[in-house]
Amino acid sequence: MSEDAFEATIAAVREQVDPSPAERERLRSVADELVERTEAAATERVADADVVQVGSTARGTWTAGDRDIDVFVRFPTDIDRETLERYGLEVGRAVLPDGHEEYAEHPYVKGEYEGFDVDLVPCFRVDSATEIRSAVDRTPFHNAYLSERLDDDLAGDVRVAKAFCKGIGVYGSDLRTQGFSGYLVELLVLEYGGFRELVSAAADWHPQVELDPEDHGTRSFDDPLVVVDPTDHERNVAAVVSPTNVARFQHHARALLAEPDPERFEPRELEGLSPADVRNHLATRGTTPVAVRFDPPDVVEDQLWPQLRKSLSGVTDELDRRGFDTFRATALADETAALFVELAVAERPAVERHAGPPVHVRDHASGFYEKYGAMDETPPYGPFVDDDRYVVERERDCRTAAGFLRSDRLFDVALGAGVERALQDDYEVLVGDDVAVLAAEFGEDLAAYFSPRP
Amino acid sequence: MSEDAFEATIAAVREQVDPSPAERERLRSVADELVERTEAAATERVADADVVQVGSTARGTWTAGDRDIDVFVRFPTDIDRETLERYGLEVGRAVLPDGHEEYAEHPYVKGEYEGFDVDLVPCFRVDSATEIRSAVDRTPFHNAYLSERLDDDLAGDVRVAKAFCKGIGVYGSDLRTQGFSGYLVELLVLEYGGFRELVSAAADWHPQVELDPEDHGTRSFDDPLVVVDPTDHERNVAAVVSPTNVARFQHHARALLAEPDPERFEPRELEGLSPADVRNHLATRGTTPVAVRFDPPDVVEDQLWPQLRKSLSGVTDELDRRGFDTFRATALADETAALFVELAVAERPAVERHAGPPVHVRDHASGFYEKYGAMDETPPYGPFVDDDRYVVERERDCRTAAGFLRSDRLFDVALGAGVERALQDDYEVLVGDDVAVLAAEFGEDLAAYFSPRP
Numbered sequence: 001m002s003e004d005a006f007e008a009t010i011a012a013v014r015e016q017v018d019p020s021p022a023e024r025e026r027l028r029s030v031a032d033e034l035v036e037r038t039e040a041a042a043t044e045r046v047a048d049a050d051v052v053q054v055g056s057t058a059r060g061t062w063t064a065g066d067r068d069i070d071v072f073v074r075f076p077t078d079i080d081r082e083t084l085e086r087y088g089l090e091v092g093r094a095v096l097p098d099g100h101e102e103y104a105e106h107p108y109v110k111g112e113y114e115g116f117d118v119d120l121v122p123c124f125r126v127d128s129a130t131e132i133r134s135a136v137d138r139t140p141f142h143n144a145y146l147s148e149r150l151d152d153d154l155a156g157d158v159r160v161a162k163a164f165c166k167g168i169g170v171y172g173s174d175l176r177t178q179g180f181s182g183y184l185v186e187l188l189v190l191e192y193g194g195f196r197e198l199v200s201a202a203a204d205w206h207p208q209v210e211l212d213p214e215d216h217g218t219r220s221f222d223d224p225l226v227v228v229d230p231t232d233h234e235r236n237v238a239a240v241v242s243p244t245n246v247a248r249f250q251h252h253a254r255a256l257l258a259e260p261d262p263e264r265f266e267p268r269e270l271e272g273l274s275p276a277d278v279r280n281h282l283a284t285r286g287t288t289p290v291a292v293r294f295d296p297p298d299v300v301e302d303q304l305w306p307q308l309r310k311s312l313s314g315v316t317d318e319l320d321r322r323g324f325d326t327f328r329a330t331a332l333a334d335e336t337a338a339l340f341v342e343l344a345v346a347e348r349p350a351v352e353r354h355a356g357p358p359v360h361v362r363d364h365a366s367g368f369y370e371k372y373g374a375m376d377e378t379p380p381y382g383p384f385v386d387d388d389r390y391v392v393e394r395e396r397d398c399r400t401a402a403g404f405l406r407s408d409r410l411f412d413v414a415l416g417a418g419v420e421r422a423l424q425d426d427y428e429v430l431v432g433d434d435v436a437v438l439a440a441e442f443g444e445d446l447a448a449y450f451s452p453r454p
Numbered sequence: 455m456s457e458d459a460f461e462a463t464i465a466a467v468r469e470q471v472d473p474s475p476a477e478r479e480r481l482r483s484v485a486d487e488l489v490e491r492t493e494a495a496a497t498e499r500v501a502d503a504d505v506v507q508v509g510s511t512a513r514g515t516w517t518a519g520d521r522d523i524d525v526f527v528r529f530p531t532d533i534d535r536e537t538l539e540r541y542g543l544e545v546g547r548a549v550l551p552d553g554h555e556e557y558a559e560h561p562y563v564k565g566e567y568e569g570f571d572v573d574l575v576p577c578f579r580v581d582s583a584t585e586i587r588s589a590v591d592r593t594p595f596h597n598a599y600l601s602e603r604l605d606d607d608l609a610g611d612v613r614v615a616k617a618f619c620k621g622i623g624v625y626g627s628d629l630r631t632q633g634f635s636g637y638l639v640e641l642l643v644l645e646y647g648g649f650r651e652l653v654s655a656a657a658d659w660h661p662q663v664e665l666d667p668e669d670h671g672t673r674s675f676d677d678p679l680v681v682v683d684p685t686d687h688e689r690n691v692a693a694v695v696s697p698t699n700v701a702r703f704q705h706h707a708r709a710l711l712a713e714p715d716p717e718r719f720e721p722r723e724l725e726g727l728s729p730a731d732v733r734n735h736l737a738t739r740g741t742t743p744v745a746v747r748f749d750p751p752d753v754v755e756d757q758l759w760p761q762l763r764k765s766l767s768g769v770t771d772e773l774d775r776r777g778f779d780t781f782r783a784t785a786l787a788d789e790t791a792a793l794f795v796e797l798a799v800a801e802r803p804a805v806e807r808h809a810g811p812p813v814h815v816r817d818h819a820s821g822f823y824e825k826y827g828a829m830d831e832t833p834p835y836g837p838f839v840d841d842d843r844y845v846v847e848r849e850r851d852c853r854t855a856a857g858f859l860r861s862d863r864l865f866d867v868a869l870g871a872g873v874e875r876a877l878q879d880d881y882e883v884l885v886g887d888d889v890a891v892l893a894a895e896f897g898e899d900l901a902a903y904f905s906p907r908p
Contacts, residue, residue, distance in 0.1 A: 203816070205814055206814050207842065224842065243841045243842050244839050244841055244842075246842070247812075247839045247842045247843070248839050250814060251813055251823070251839060251844075254816070254820070284804065284805075284832065284833065285804055285805050285833075285835075285847070286801075286804030286805065287803045287805070288803075323779065323799075325777065325799075327803060327805075327807065327847075328807070342803075344777060344802055344803050345777075345779075345802075346800075346801070347740075347800070348740075348798055348799075349739055349741040349742075349781060349796075350738065350739055350740030351738075351739050351740065351741070351781075353781065353782075358701075359701040359704050359705055359908075360659055360660050360661055360701070360704060362657070362658065362708070366708070369705070378738065379738065379739075381739075381904070381905075381906055382907070383907075383908065384907055384908055385698050385701045385702050385705060385908045387697045387698055387701070388661065388678065388697050388698075388700070388701045389701070390705075390908070393739070393781075393782070393906075399740065450835070451835075452835055452838035453838055454813075454823075454837065454838055454839045454844070
């Protein structure tokens with residue numbers, strides 16, 4: 001790798017991600033105005049309330065074009081939660097009269113202001129991040145920690161690192177992505193001392209990788225990447241990052257060092273597959289596809305995706321146990337939702353082997369022998385003795401995966417609660433080439449599925 | 455169970471298995487004559503050679519109609535092995551001029567004499583069974599031990615026990631049957647004190663079952679049934695009995711006690727299956743049958759069967775590893791030999807999942823990624839990252855079991871040496887309904903296979 005090539009790549013990326021002086025100036029003045037107006041509305045209600053701007057636009061780590069301004073109203077801890085929520089909404093409506101309520105751990109107001117997307121969030125002003133009453137109380141501490149430490153150079157590297165994570169598809173701590181949050185990226189750049197230092201280190205990571213900027217961690221974690229929150233010694237900032245995304249980050253870090261190229265910072269754009277494309281892939285692969293399609297339960301994405309994953313595991317584990325041998329599988333969700341499974345085995349025999357107790361365990365063995373020995377039709381074949389046990393070959397209840405998925409047995413597997421309710425309401429089982437109809441809604445997801453890359 | 459019903463059953467069986475006084479008398483006089491003539495021929499060569507009649511006809515434990523007389527010529531240990539073999543054959547030919555040579559550990563003569571089948575075997579007269587020079591030297595010790603201890607009552611029970619073992623298919627220590635030898639049956643009856651006592655005990659066996667009549671055993675065994683040889687403290691007389699046959703014996707012991715019936719002493723007679731019968735069974739079962747048929751190697755049965763079993767395991771293990779999932783299988787041997795396998799899986803996808811090293815193992819991981827990443831046709835799908843590893847979905851070499859069996863890969867599995875040579879010479883792979891042609895040669899074996907009973 002040429003030193004220059006890497007630096008040249010970074011320079012090219014910064015051209016894209018650095019906000020222009022005009023963009024900075026404009027954001028600064030709008031944010032100042034917002035903070036001022038919020039302060040006025042807040043102190044009118046509680047004299048010692050204060051207001052902080054937080055997030056990447058507060059710290060100069062946003063990438064060009066981001067239009068998010070986060071404003072937190074901190075109330076003293078002697079007011080109760082209900083009052084805080086009421087005042088929070090009142091302040092929000094006063095500042096953003098066209099805004100609407102959203103709900104995280106408590107309600108807040110989201111609205112547009114001078115062309116920016118503004119979150120106006122009430123929280124408690126606690127003494128330290130370990131004393132928080134709800135997750136949002138932590139944010140001002142994160143903001144203070146980073147603002148003190150990120151100079152302009154590091155802020156630039158943060159922007160590059162965010163672009164890198166977006167390009168390789170690991171940016172975002174939502175539970176669909178299970179990737180790197182903005183705060184995590186900032187901490188990693190800060191801790192390693194720059195973007196280049198970060199990717200050089202990541203290229204040689206041996207998970208579990210543990211960073212503890214304040215050297216104050218007190219517990220152990222199972223996660224492959226651990227970054228102890230500098231403002232809370234018991235929290236792993238990277239807890240949500242999946243092992244797959246840690247490995248992806250490592251892969252792309254090495255690739256970038258080996259062949260620096262600004263294109264590595266561009267998200268892969270895939271053309272959605274047509275039904276015919278899906279059929280072609282299935283023909284090439286020779287797998288047996290099945291899908292369970294249903295109306296997704298009415299829950300937020302961060303609740304939906306863990307439920308979809310749990311349901312997919314429940315279904316594929318049971319299909320494996322029944323000998324259909326999951327080849328690969330994915331959950332899909334948009335207007336509808338689907339559990340899409342490619343199987344290696346299309347059909348099982350009409351009979352299944354059922355091993356009974358060892359013959360020497362007299363009571364159980366005799367019970368087994370009498371039960372199956374009394375059947376005079378074939379199957380069952382047996383009982384016979386194999387090694388030390390009775391065995392029968394009895395009729396199998398589902399010879400195909402579709403047979404199982406269409407039966408009530410589906411509800412014996414571990415499903416996410418909302419998904420289970422949705423399936424109880426109604427679902428459709430697609431088999432073989434019929435799964436190709438999913439391309440109409442999930443063409444891009446299926447394109448990614450059938451062109452898997454690190 | 456009624457006491458009387460059991461005794462009545464035994465009485466009925468003894469009607470069948472007890473030799474008549476005339477049969478006994480006739481056997482006695484022929485055996486005496488044989489021993490006398492053999493002594494004459496033996497002492498002519500070595501003055502202090504002696505002759506013993508051994509086996510069930512020597513001990514009164516034969517079942518009616520058996521026509522085997524075993525005569526052993528014991529030579530002193532100061533003659534060498536070659537001389538013993540030469541004298542043995544000379545004596546054999548003198549006594550049985552129409553006999554022929556056979557070979558166990560050394561050659562002996564087998565022939566007919568007055569309508570009886572006679573084995574005339576030379577051995578060394580050692581001081582104890584632990585000093586034997588070849589396995590046959592042990593026989594006179596067995597004979598002496600049993601002759602001293604088996605009275606007429608016990609001898610009658612031995613005959614019943616042998617008939618029971620024949621009826622349930624576990625009689626014979628040959629390596630095809632892996633069952634109970636005559637000597638073992640006699641020891642079991644002796645040790646438990648009778649047939650009824652034996653089956654009552656067997657009904658409650660908890661393997662490992664260990665009997666040591668002389669209480670002199672010095673080593674441990676892995677076998678489910680251990681009967682330490684009273685004439686050799688290091689030998690398990692039941693070593694050859696398979697776990698399946700121990701469990702069968704237990705099953706039938708309980709069945710006999712529960713419902714005594716002379717029919718339980720009759721071997722199951724099965725009508726051979728026709729090809730159509732075989733096809734019907736396969737249709738009912740919905741399995742995927744395959745068979746490898748070949749000319750059996752020219753070795754004795756006790757060498758052939760272990761080789762067939764080893765080859766069958768080698769093939770089924772590999773078919774399992776390749777995802778074809780053996781349902782049940784058996785070896786067949788007569789004029790031809792066949793490894794017959796019923797599979798649960800007919801076909802695998804065109805691609806197979808191939809997991810590479812963890813991404814963090816940099817050298818191996820990079821080598822894997824470069825190898826598969828450089829291929830620009832699909833498959834392989836990937837490399838992609840799953841959990842902490844690179845994975846590709848690459849082309850599978852054999853989509854069907856028959857494809858594998860017809861390929862050279864068959865010779866990568868563990869095969870018996872003679873079977874491997876035979877297959878290298880030539881073999882045929884039968885698939886699907888074509889396996890039904892095996893019925894012509896193996897109709898009865900297949901009838902037993904498709905009507906499995908304990």
